[in-house]
Amino acid sequence: MQDVVAVGGGLAGFRFAQGLREAGYDGRVTIVSDEKHLPYDRPPLSKQLLAGTYTEEQCALPGDAPDVTWVMGRRAERLDRERRVVVLDDGAEVAYDGLLIATGRRARTWNGPMPASGVHTLRDLEDTAAFRSAIDADAKVVIVGAGFIGCEVAATLRKEGVSVTVVDVAAYPMPVMGSEVGARAAAIHEAQGVRFRLGRGVAGFEGEERVTGVRLEDGELLEATVVLVAVGSVPNSEWFEDAGLSMDRSVVVCDATCTVIDASGQPVPEIVAAGDIAAWPHHHGDGAAVCIEHWSNARDMADLAAVNLLLPISDRSPMAATASVPTFWSDQYDVKIKSAGFLRAADSWTIVAEDPEKPSLLVEGHRNGELVGAIAFNMNRSIIGYQRQLAAPAPS
Amino acid sequence: MKITVDTDLCEVHGDCVVAAPDIFDIGEDDDVVQILNAEPGEEYRKAIVQAVKMCPVAAIRIEG
Numbered sequence: 001m002q003d004v005v006a007v008g009g010g011l012a013g014f015r016f017a018q019g020l021r022e023a024g025y026d027g028r029v030t031i032v033s034d035e036k037h038l039p040y041d042r043p044p045l046s047k048q049l050l051a052g053t054y055t056e057e058q059c060a061l062p063g064d065a066p067d068v069t070w071v072m073g074r075r076a077e078r079l080d081r082e083r084r085v086v087v088l089d090d091g092a093e094v095a096y097d098g099l100l101i102a103t104g105r106r107a108r109t110w111n112g113p114m115p116a117s118g119v120h121t122l123r124d125l126e127d128t129a130a131f132r133s134a135i136d137a138d139a140k141v142v143i144v145g146a147g148f149i150g151c152e153v154a155a156t157l158r159k160e161g162v163s164v165t166v167v168d169v170a171a172y173p174m175p176v177m178g179s180e181v182g183a184r185a186a187a188i189h190e191a192q193g194v195r196f197r198l199g200r201g202v203a204g205f206e207g208e209e210r211v212t213g214v215r216l217e218d219g220e221l222l223e224a225t226v227v228l229v230a231v232g233s234v235p236n237s238e239w240f241e242d243a244g245l246s247m248d249r250s251v252v253v254c255d256a257t258c259t260v261i262d263a264s265g266q267p268v269p270e271i272v273a274a275g276d277i278a279a280w281p282h283h284h285g286d287g288a289a290v291c292i293e294h295w296s297n298a299r300d301m302a303d304l305a306a307v308n309l310l311l312p313i314s315d316r317s318p319m320a321a322t323a324s325v326p327t328f329w330s331d332q333y334d335v336k337i338k339s340a341g342f343l344r345a346a347d348s349w350t351i352v353a354e355d356p357e358k359p360s361l362l363v364e365g366h367r368n369g370e371l372v373g374a375i376a377f378n379m380n381r382s383i384i385g386y387q388r389q390l391a392a393p394a395p396s
Numbered sequence: 397m398k399i400t401v402d403t404d405l406c407e408v409h410g411d412c413v414v415a416a417p418d419i420f421d422i423g424e425d426d427d428v429v430q431i432l433n434a435e436p437g438e439e440y441r442k443a444i445v446q447a448v449k450m451c452p453v454a455a456i457r458i459e460g
Contacts, residue, residue, distance in 0.1 A: 043452070062454035295452060296411070303449065322414055329409060336408070360424075381424045384410045 001098045001310065002027035007076045007086055007239070008102030009033025011041065011295065012275035012302040016100050017065035019306025029068045030094055032086065034075040037125055039065075043295055045128045046152040047331055051159065052132075056125055076103065076239040084270070086239075098309050101240060101252055101260065101273040102302065105233035105293070110144075112204055118211030119227045122149055134226045135162060142166075142214045142222050144202050145230035146173035148330050151189065153228055155332035158192045165195040165222050167202055167214065174330075177339065177375050178349040181363050184377070185332075188359060192333055197222070233293070235277050245271075251279050253289045256318035258305035272309045274301035282324065282342060290342070294328040321391040334378075335359065340386040341373025353379070398435055398459040399444060403428040405455035412447035412456060419444055429455075 004020060006013040009031050017029050033039070040059040048054035071094065078087040085093040107121035120131040135141065139162055143150045146168035154164045166173070166189070172182025173189065173196070186196060197216060205227065206213035214222045235250045245268070246253040246261040252273050254260045258280065260271040275298035279289035300323035308316040330337040346365030352374075353362040361377035364386075374386035399419060406428040412420040413429070419440055421430045436444065441458075448456045 041452075296450075299450070299452075327411075329407075331407075338410075379424055380408045380410055380422050380426065384413050384422065387410075387414050 001025070003030075003096050004028065004098040004100070004309065005030045005032065005086060005094050005096035006100040006102055007032045008100070008104055008236075008275070008277070009035055009039050009070075009072070010102065010104050010275065010298070011039065011061065012102035012104070012298040012305075013100065014039035014061050014065055015299055015302035016102065016274060016306045017068050018063060019303050020310070021066050023307050023310055025306075025310055029065070030071060030096075031065075031068050032071045032074055032076055032088065032094060034073065035124065036073055038070070038072075040125065042123075043329075045125070046122060046149050047156055049125075049128050050122075050132055050153065050156045056129075059125070079240040079243040081243050081268075081271075097270060099271045100302075100305060100309070101271065101277060102275050102298075103236035103239070103277050104298075105235050105276050107229070108232045108234050110205075110229045110231075115205055115207040115211040116209050118207065118225065119205060119229060121229050122153065123233070131226070131228060137162070138225070139163065140165075140223050140225045141228065142224040142226075143228045143230055144168075144214065145228075145232070146170060146175075146196070146198065147230060147232065148174060148328075150228070150230040151185065151332055152330060153230065154189060154194050155192070158189075158194055159333070164193070165197060165224075167197040167200060167216065167222070169199065169201045171199045173198075176343050178343075178346065178363065178365065180349050180351055181361065181375050181377075184354075184356075184359070184361055185337075188333065188335060233276070235291075237277060248279050248289050249291070251277050251291045254278050254280050256281055256324075257308045257313075257316035258301050258319075259308065259313065259316060267313055269313050270309075272305035274298060274305045280319070282326075290344075292326045292342075294326055296323075296327045300324075322387065325387055325390045327387060336378055336380060337375070338380065338383045339373065339375045340383055341365065341371070341390045343373045343375070345372040353382075397438065397441060397444070399431055400434075400457045400459070401429055401431060402455045402457070405453045407453055407455075409452050411450035411452065415447035415450050416440060416443035420447060 039061045075089040107123040143166045201217040203215045203217045237250045258272045259267045276293040279291040282290045350364045363375045365373040376383040
């Protein structure tokens with residue numbers, strides 16, 4: 001293998017390039033990225049960068065990726081597997097004998113008429129700078145979407161005293177963590193002055209040149225000078241949709257070694273995938289391929305994909321047990337939220353420990369009585385125990 | 397080998413504790429990770445290298 005190409009210049013593409021060099025690969029590495037910046041870390045965007053405690057430079061990913069040929073500001077348009085080339089948006093072709101699919105996702109945008117300005121999304125450095133510059137001390141911010149980004153941004157802005165209202169059709173914030181955690185998270189935000197409109201949909205935006213308000217489906221009008229639409233993400237998969245690969249909800253399907261599977265169910269030895277553009281079979285997902293949109297999943301898949309791409313199919317190893325436990329974190333006010341396990345699999349939630357004063361919280365998620373995940377607020381040691389426990393093979 | 401953690405960077409993610417439990421630990425209320433053994437023997441190198449790689453904020457350094 002002499003020509004490895006990574007399409008996607010985020011965490012996965014960067015770590016993959018580092019991993020190839022660490023594994024002793026000395027051929028060419030090309031990273032194609034539609035960003036203007038070298039790879040950077042996204043978690044600080046809704047927190048430290050938005051708050052102004054980090055500069056853009058401090059968001060750069062640590063370490064070097066030696067000897068990478070960067071193709072920046074270019075989008076992949078098409079994957080030609082027969083000729084083994086990636087066609088870019090300027091018509092240029094990048095040939096590969098090994099390929100990483102790591103184009104990740106983009107913010108889901110509002111699907112309807114919008115004012116000319118004032119409605120934002122937050123996924124990259126430019127988004128964050130534009131959103132930040134729209135906010136002054138008198139800003140009235142409405143956040144559409146009470147997921148992790150919406151809640152983190154609400155926390156960051158409330159620390160500065162900015163007026164924040166969060167709207168969601170869900171009955172509680174961060175619904176993936178269940179109603180018990182959601183209710184407590186809502187209380188924490190409300191104590192900090194966040195107003196919620198939950199269980200309510202958005203009908204549309206008011207204003208022509210600039211947003212002036214958000215109209216809810218029940219008729220209520222929320223005054224707004226700035227709106228953040230934080231309603232999830234969509235995969236950047238258009239460029240390989242016609243390449244005959246196995247797809248699930250617009251992400252590419254791979255096996256547990258990060259090797260991509262084709263439409264006939266066969267592995268494609270020269271193509272691997274990593275991050276939230278890929279799904280892989282998880283033992284808590286009933287063996288079905290699942291797409292895990294966490295930082296740690298991009299890290300673990302990229303590290304493994306780099307090593308495996310250099311090996312024949314028969315020698316490739318599956319994801320290590322500890323790495324296969326999905327984990328994520330979120331910082332909101334002085335609350336460190338951490339999770340271990342495949343929360344979407346849970347059918348019931350149990351509160352194991354709680355101290356509303358601290359505040360701290362420990363909740364287990366079960367499916368058919370079997371532990372599948374846990375969530376902690378300010379219980380950094382306990383969650384590690386769950387990470388270990390969930391990494392152990394399920395009792396049979 | 398000498399292990400150091402940049403406490404300005406550490407956000408107590410705990411991935412190092414998962415990777416190298418004999419070297420790192422986190423108390424429930426800690427703001428930064430504890431180093432249990434700052435000068436471990438070579439037999440721990442593999443686990444510590446893994447901890448360095450897993451740390452989301454690249455706070456761990458190995459000297460020597």
